[in-house]
Amino acid sequence: MTEPVLDPAAALAALAAEIARHDRLYHDQDAPEISDADYDALVRRNRELEAAYPDLVRADSPSRRVGVTPASPLRKVAHAKAMMSLENGFSDGEIREFVARVRRFLALDEDAPVVLTAEPKIDGLSCSLRYEKGALVLALTRGDGAVGEDVTANVRTIGDIPARLTGTVPDVFEVRGEVYMAKADFATLNERLIAEAASPEAARQFANPRNAAAGSLRQKKAAITAARPLRFLAHGWGEVSPEVDLPGETQTAVMRAIAGWGFPVSDLFVPVDDVDQALAQYRRIEAMRADLPFDIDGVVYKVDRLDWQKRLGQVARAPRWAIAHKFPAERAQTALNAIDIQVGRTGKLTPVARLEPVTVGGVVVTNATLHNADEIVRLGVHPGDRVIVQRAGDVIPQVVEGLYAGPERAAWPFPLTCPECGSAAEREAGEVDYRCTGGLICPAQRVERLIHFASRHAFDIRGLGLVRVEQFFHDGLVQSPADIFRLRERREELIARDRLADLSVDNLLEAIEEKRTVPLDRFLFALGIRHVGQVTARDLARRYRSAAALGRVIHAAVRIRRAMRPVLGEPERKYVIRREKALVAAIETPGVGPEVADALIGFFAEPHNRTVVFDLLRQVRPTDVVQEVRASRVSGKTVVFTGKLETVSRDEAKAQAEALGAKVAASVSKKTDLLVIGADAGSKAKKAAELGVAVATEAEWAAIVAEAG
């Protein structure tokens, strides 16, 4: 929905001129004035207006050109070791739970001492600084955690960061920490920007120190960064080689060594003996917050012992051995102007609050998700109400409560049809979300699926983002994923539409060509099958290694699904369970239960989907997945654990087994190759004896793990 505009024709003319000006600045003068996101916002605004006033679309409309989303000028480089994010906790209880979880995972006693470290969490940009033979050779931003941007030249201008390390330093050592701007320096910088600008109105200021640090570090010209007052605080490390040269066995010891090499380390960094001391340090830091020279958004706790950190490992993108204790979010009051409905790739209808712009935590918030119909009922909000907004985890804005105090009224009516295609909106029993039933005919869903296909964790086609996908879709150039790979046949057509940027067309086509081979897990994830996200896609890809093998399994499963019928007189409930079991068994992948199996097989049972996939397979080749596993006595074997393990937890044992290439099953059957028996083993041990399955004690298991290295 677009709010009424007094003079839409004039607004469109202004937008066309503005967007064209930024295109020139970016392409001809290499001096963009606004961020990529602000540019996208202009393009989006233009599109919304055009949708609302189709008669007024201009001949020189920016939407008739291929979008020219500026690419980052900085070189992308993969991290030697992924830069992970941190789990967040907001209450004492969550921190206590974190420590309890650590104990459980390590199979420690409930009151066993767990030494933690506590330090303030600086609100800046994470950076990884790579030193080889003591010399700074590479500095990367965090990026997506796997790949960062090369900011080496800029980092060399930061006074806190030594170019060479003195003392005994491992051959390769990556120092990780936060690049930030002190509050006072931020204020001075903004004053300077005003003074230097032609007029105060024309000055481009930064909204907060974090943005100032980000903007200053990601400069193309190091000279600009050099003139910006950036600082650095070390908080960890990445690759260390040789690993034995790591200067200590605890977080504290290594951080001391890093400080000894000349890096600033927070003077509020302390080891603490237990969770109560950790929380006391949190309160000390919280009390000092306003007086600290830099912005912080919480306190980070880490398990001090590095051997424990190693055992704890990580979940998805965050380590199990650290947590950020965040300060309570800042709140603000504003008006709820409207409630719009967005349609996701799965058809989910999401209500979004359009807010009167308000500053919360240094950022102007105009939108906030309302999640679902229940949330709107819970908040009791209607358009026009005053509401309280906060930035949860200091990032995502959310509506916390409505301030309406008038007479009783009915809940805001959630739309009964999809705003994009008009199909009925339905809510399944037991589900929270309304979904558009339009499926293939709903253009919003089709576009969202294409955007997902090209997105970073899927095919990762650079230059093919939201704006271009929408344009290509609406122009009929791209209707299905395979069409993307046929765009090269229409190069002239693309260039003709895009007078400004034939170079950008070629860049795009090149980026597309690069993805004609893609890892199987990305391929699978990109299809956008419900319940098949990154992790499940990876599990499936690793389980079957090749598209051919996975294809055979799914093909067989589809046939099973088609062939299954209730046996005469079989109750519906029993049949459903039997069917579920058959489908799960057919896919035979840990983590894939009835729901996921049905979604996966259902997707391929649909003829249209098969057509789309086969069409795509004529254009691209999924590469086989070679799992990195250490060879061991249990590689390729099926292992079952039973009883209470003393030295490792069940989760950890399972992780060990998988790293050795073994499959972990829940119960003993004739397929089981090895049963590892802990204390108080029950029926499984008995069954293993009956079936003649080999058994091992926990100590023997530890030996198998150890001998594989």
Add this chain to the structure above:
DNA sequence: GTGCCTCGAGTTCC
């Protein structure tokens, strides 16, 4: 059957 843990999906702002 119940409860915990992890994953999937959708979203915001830069």
Add this chain to the structure above:
DNA sequence: CTCGAGGCAC
């Protein structure tokens, strides 16, 4: 980042 819900252990 949060929330709902699927998977699996107990």
